Amino acid sequence: MTQQRGEEEVRATLEKVWLESRPQALERVATLERLAEAIRLGAPDQESREIALAAAHRLSGALGVFGFGEASCCAAEIESLLAGGLPPDGATFAQLVARLRTLLEEAGAQNTAQMEKRNT
Amino acid sequence: MKRSTKKSELVTVLIADDDPIVRQAVRSVLDASGEFSVVCEAEDGKLAAELVAETTPDVLLLDLLMPNLPGLEALRALTTAGVEVRTLLLCSAISTKQVLEALQLGARGVVLKGRVTELLPALDAVMHGQYWIEGESVSNVVQVVQQLTEAAGQQNPPANRFGLTARELEIISFITQGCMNRDIAGSLAITEETVKRHLTNIFNKVGMSNRLELALFAIEHGLVRK
Numbered sequence: 001m002t003q004q005r006g007e008e009e010v011r012a013t014l015e016k017v018w019l020e021s022r023p024q025a026l027e028r029v030a031t032l033e034r035l036a037e038a039i040r041l042g043a044p045d046q047e048s049r050e051i052a053l054a055a056a057h058r059l060s061g062a063l064g065v066f067g068f069g070e071a072s073c074c075a076a077e078i079e080s081l082l083a084g085g086l087p088p089d090g091a092t093f094a095q096l097v098a099r100l101r102t103l104l105e106e107a108g109a110q111n112t113a114q115m116e117k118r119n120t
Numbered sequence: 121m122k123r124s125t126k127k128s129e130l131v132t133v134l135i136a137d138d139d140p141i142v143r144q145a146v147r148s149v150l151d152a153s154g155e156f157s158v159v160c161e162a163e164d165g166k167l168a169a170e171l172v173a174e175t176t177p178d179v180l181l182l183d184l185l186m187p188n189l190p191g192l193e194a195l196r197a198l199t200t201a202g203v204e205v206r207t208l209l210l211c212s213a214i215s216t217k218q219v220l221e222a223l224q225l226g227a228r229g230v231v232l233k234g235r236v237t238e239l240l241p242a243l244d245a246v247m248h249g250q251y252w253i254e255g256e257s258v259s260n261v262v263q264v265v266q267q268l269t270e271a272a273g274q275q276n277p278p279a280n281r282f283g284l285t286a287r288e289l290e291i292i293s294f295i296t297q298g299c300m301n302r303d304i305a306g307s308l309a310i311t312e313e314t315v316k317r318h319l320t321n322i323f324n325k326v327g328m329s330n331r332l333e334l335a336l337f338a339i340e341h342g343l344v345r346k
Binding site for chain 1: 137139142146148149152153185213236239240241
């Protein structure tokens with residue numbers, strides 16, 4: 001197997017796994033959105049921050065695996081904001097989470113198009 | 121933790137990552153290759169170390185940031201316990217310092233999650249006794265470590281904190297360049313037996329047991345000047 005063919009097969013496998021995993025990834029984004037809302041209302045508790053930190057950390061890794069580099073970086077930025085210990089700046093945090101949601105939706109559409117192309 | 125039957129004809133792999141999505145993705149890639157069998161999964165570093173000792177996979181794919189025990193500490197625990205496994209770090213990001221530390225702890229390389237298409241060639245390289253660093257198969261890990269050390273700006277002047285003699289430091293310098301005893305003996309106009317005796321003394325002083333460990337140790341501790 002040539003290296004290029006091997007890479008294509010890996011990408012094809014990952015696309016299938018992504019379709020199965022996407023709902024879980026979006027649920028993690030929803031966790032971040034809930035925290036953004038709690039920050040906006042001025043009532044983020046420590047436990048929510050920790051859950052959101054874990055969600056951002058996992059998103060950063062998983063999105064990288066599936067080849068969504070920009071979304072992975074965005075999640076890493078959110079993770080770094082949350083890892084600081086103090087409540088993040090609400091506006092910045094909300095902007096980043098919204099950006100992540102958009103990137104994931106774009107990634108979903110792009111992924112579906114690629115799979116359709118591959119199957120025709 | 122998920123287990124499956126070990127297939128002896130395939131290269132056996134243990135995946136240690138706290139994210140089930142990542143584990144599933146990596147497992148799927150390995151299964152689809154037809155060359156690897158995932159014998160076990162671990163969601164934290166402590167479990168990973170225990171399962172490696174129990175299931176003796178050919179390769180451990182190890183994330184860095186995990187609950188209970190971080191990846192490098194799990195690797196340290198395995199090294200300390202004398203458990204032999206080819207370890208590839210599979211992580212989102214890693215500093216040069218962490219790469220150096222991982223290599224010193226016996227890791228065979230690093231694959232970034234954002235470059236997971238390199239996973240199969242990396243595993244292939246590692247199974248053939250090579251290292252996998254920065255997207256390439258590497259045989260001379262000492263040279264790579266030197267480059268990484270320079271890149272990290274860690275090239276300190278030689279600092280002799282281990283009671284090493286000038287001649288011993290000289291010999292260490294040759295070891296980091298990958299020289300054999302015969303070459304060192306020729307360069308220093310001494311016999312190979314004398315080189316071996318110096319090496320035994322050096323190993324005793326710094327607590328290392330082989331040339332690779334010594335070279336990595338020397339570079340990390342600034343015992344040699346480029």
